[in-house]
Amino acid sequence: MIEARHITKTFGTLRVLDDLSLSIGPRRITGLVGPNAAGKTTLAKIILGLTKADSGTLEIDGTPIGADDAYRSRIGYMPQMARFPENLSARELFEMLTDLRRPARPVDDELVERFNFGGALDKPIRTLSGGTRQKVNAVIAFLFRPDLLILDEPTAGLDPVSSGILKDKIFAEKAAGTTFLLTSHIMSELDELADDVAFINEGKVAFVGALAEIKRVTRQSNLERAIAEMMKRGAAA
Amino acid sequence: MKVTAKVARYEIRDVIRSRWLIGYTLFFLLATDALFRFGGGGEKALLSLVNIVLILIPLVAMVFSTVYLYAAREFIELLLAQPIKRRQVFAGLYIGLTLPLSLSFVVAVSVPFILHRGIASAQPGTFAALLLAGIALTLIFTALAFLIVARTEDRIKGLGLAVAVWLFLAVLYDGLVLLLISIMADYPIERPLIGLMLANPMDLARVALLLQFDVAALLGYTGAVMQKFFGRAIGVTVTSLALAVWVFAPLLAGMRAFQKKDF
Numbered sequence: 001m002i003e004a005r006h007i008t009k010t011f012g013t014l015r016v017l018d019d020l021s022l023s024i025g026p027r028r029i030t031g032l033v034g035p036n037a038a039g040k041t042t043l044a045k046i047i048l049g050l051t052k053a054d055s056g057t058l059e060i061d062g063t064p065i066g067a068d069d070a071y072r073s074r075i076g077y078m079p080q081m082a083r084f085p086e087n088l089s090a091r092e093l094f095e096m097l098t099d100l101r102r103p104a105r106p107v108d109d110e111l112v113e114r115f116n117f118g119g120a121l122d123k124p125i126r127t128l129s130g131g132t133r134q135k136v137n138a139v140i141a142f143l144f145r146p147d148l149l150i151l152d153e154p155t156a157g158l159d160p161v162s163s164g165i166l167k168d169k170i171f172a173e174k175a176a177g178t179t180f181l182l183t184s185h186i187m188s189e190l191d192e193l194a195d196d197v198a199f200i201n202e203g204k205v206a207f208v209g210a211l212a213e214i215k216r217v218t219r220q221s222n223l224e225r226a227i228a229e230m231m232k233r234g235a236a237a
Numbered sequence: 238m239k240v241t242a243k244v245a246r247y248e249i250r251d252v253i254r255s256r257w258l259i260g261y262t263l264f265f266l267l268a269t270d271a272l273f274r275f276g277g278g279g280e281k282a283l284l285s286l287v288n289i290v291l292i293l294i295p296l297v298a299m300v301f302s303t304v305y306l307y308a309a310r311e312f313i314e315l316l317l318a319q320p321i322k323r324r325q326v327f328a329g330l331y332i333g334l335t336l337p338l339s340l341s342f343v344v345a346v347s348v349p350f351i352l353h354r355g356i357a358s359a360q361p362g363t364f365a366a367l368l369l370a371g372i373a374l375t376l377i378f379t380a381l382a383f384l385i386v387a388r389t390e391d392r393i394k395g396l397g398l399a400v401a402v403w404l405f406l407a408v409l410y411d412g413l414v415l416l417l418i419s420i421m422a423d424y425p426i427e428r429p430l431i432g433l434m435l436a437n438p439m440d441l442a443r444v445a446l447l448l449q450f451d452v453a454a455l456l457g458y459t460g461a462v463m464q465k466f467f468g469r470a471i472g473v474t475v476t477s478l479a480l481a482v483w484v485f486a487p488l489l490a491g492m493r494a495f496q497k498k499d500f
Binding site for chain 1: 499
């Protein structure tokens with residue numbers, strides 16, 4: 001689905017991505033893990049065209065990104081921090097995005113019902129709590145039935161019930177053929193959700209493979225310990 | 238173009254509900270009303286209004302736009318993640334800010350003006366020039382704010398820069414021009430002075446406006462030179478053209494920076 005080759009990105013003197021190459025398979029959930037500031041969010045933003053790589057190529061289903069903006073109609077994005085225009089309501093925001101994207105298929109508002117917003121959808125967004133905003137953020141990501149969903153810390157700020165609803169939705173859409181790229185600091189969550197894991201450290205892919213594979217090579221029973229082991233080995237090497 | 242209009246439409250909905258914009262409208266409404274009530278004839282009230290417009294509009298356009306754009310950073314990211322062009326997002330955001338700001342100024346000044354029958358005593362052309370100058374200053378200083386925000390990552394620095402630019406153009410610039418005049422008193426500096434006036438949009442707007450009134454004393458040095466050099470008709474044309482350049486130069490520079498920017 002996504003083919004990144006030799007991507008380098010520097011911010012000032014800081015080399016965030018250093019000749020990174022990564023292949024992400026279709027219809028799978030790939031978890032991006034790595035220490036803070038390893039370049040996970042930067043990679044997600046390069047896929048979306050929000051940030052431009054200094055060098056390297058990125059293809060989605062064989063088409064290089066950059067020439068045309070239409071490829072983004074296939075992508076849903078749930079950014080890490082959900083901040084929206086303060087005086088609009090969530091419903092107006094959904095209307096706006098629908099208006100901008102003009103989707104061919106009817107929108108997927110299953111999450112609107114499942115999250116049980118009550119009257120919150122019609123209140124100005126500035127009055128909503130952080131968790132409610134994150135739910136709005138999740139609804140937007142799934143709204144246009146994308147082929148590829150990029151979720152950056154999706155469950156941050158969600159209560160266990162909402163977090164469960166979101167995870168169920170992720171599994172359901174994966175079964176329906178959606179590809180996921182997921183970052184999270186909660187390893188147990190990735191353990192539960194991910195099929196593949198890409199461990200990014202210092203701007204490079206240190207390991208990529210199936211979830212079971214990383215556990216096998218590190219001889220650990222869960223992802224958290226496996227990643228910790230990887231980081232220790234990386235420090236020793 | 239359609240996408241631009243859609244971005245602008247929703248942004249306008251957001252901006253017109255902002256307390257700051259409501260306060261800005263009320264201020265102009267009350268100030269204009271008070272000037273007409275206590276300031277005597279229409280012409281005098283208009284002159285006082287000119288001074289408020291020249292100082293306040295640039296400040297509000299600059300600070301309001303800068304604060305709004307920094308606060309909307311994550312929302313702009315969300316827009317850029319949609320299948321639309323950056324150029325369309327930029328243009329939509331610009332229209333979405335300048336339209337409510339200009340409109341609230343025009344309405345807040347026109348309502349008391351009409352109610353007090355100011356049109357009858359003052360030249361309607363002068364009043365129209367005041368409205369146009371206010372709109373031009375809104376367009377210029379919002380464009381400058383877009384340029385600053387697109388090029389400055391740190392919001393405190395960006396806001397500081399916006400205020401500094403306003404302070405320089407509104408206050409320091411005239412002082413520097415006066416200093417230059419007193420130092421160069423023995424030389425013919427009329428031409429360089431016109432250059433200096435064209436380089437400051439607030440000076441430009443002042444001269445363009447005061448050329449409308451028959452008050453040479455209020456024109457200041459650059460204005461007097463302007464009138465002497467060009468006369469009224471050409472003076473108005475030159476200042477209007479220069480104001481248009483002042484809208485498009487920062488706007489295009491801001492658009493370029495926005496297109497290249499990493500979000």
